[in-house]
Amino acid sequence: NQGIKAEDIPVVAFSVGEEELAGFDTAPLVGHLAAWNYFQSVDDPANAEFIKSWRGFIGDPERVTNDPMEAHVIGFNLWVQAVEKAGTTDTDAVLDAIIGLETPNLTGGIAKMLPNHHITKPVLIGEIQADGQFEVVSASDLVPGDAWSDFLPESKLIEADWTAPINCGNYNTETKACGASAL
Template identity: 40%
Template structure:
């Protein structure tokens, strides 16, 4: 990592549970969420997950060394954005909910503020982190309110 760090867009904290994290120190990750984000919303999310995990009786669930990760937060945000859209639409009817989402609904999630766009993509924070020996990421850089683009600009017309 010191001479040639690798940037991963698909390895999160949860995958590190099965890897020798101490040998991966210094590698980089780019996600819209890391468990190490310092915020009240994230602290609550992590605590709620750990509390749920401690009580869970779901067959086959792995409890040892479990952490939160970006795919979990993406699902969590999706549920709360849908809830806000249903409330704004005053209906569960899909067309009305989709129309409400076009209006720019925001939710303060564990990774920061998430806002829906007319193109059905999201505006959200993006983080670059460096792996630590404990399997977590040290946040090196935060990019606030990154607008989601369905394609690279100028690539498709």
């Protein structure tokens, strides 16, 4: 960190979590921040059960969990629900069935699959602690995932909607075109 102290210039990392910090001396990083949708330190019964289960499975009582792991828990649970709803593992049927399904996340909220095949998740800001964990210092309400940015001119008019009649991941709302010609 080149000697930059959090109290002088706090740095926010967008791809640093518990797993990345596990191999570091975190003393010089204490107080810096990270943005994720999940931190192991979140106090929630579902999270505590997941951590216990993971550590039991891996056979390491100190092993950390992280945001990508929570994303897989959510994705797998939504997939199971969609297979049950569709009555099959056929890809197209599952893709149709998954839209609108909800499952608990590990931070106390609900993840909902939207028509754009993105989910709702909170945004958490965590402060790095000496033990390599994060103290959540800010948490948003659930934020709907968006496949395209309204702030970039190239994608301002593009949306993803995997329901009829659009059924397209890059649909131009102005030209009504789908696919590469929409961009």
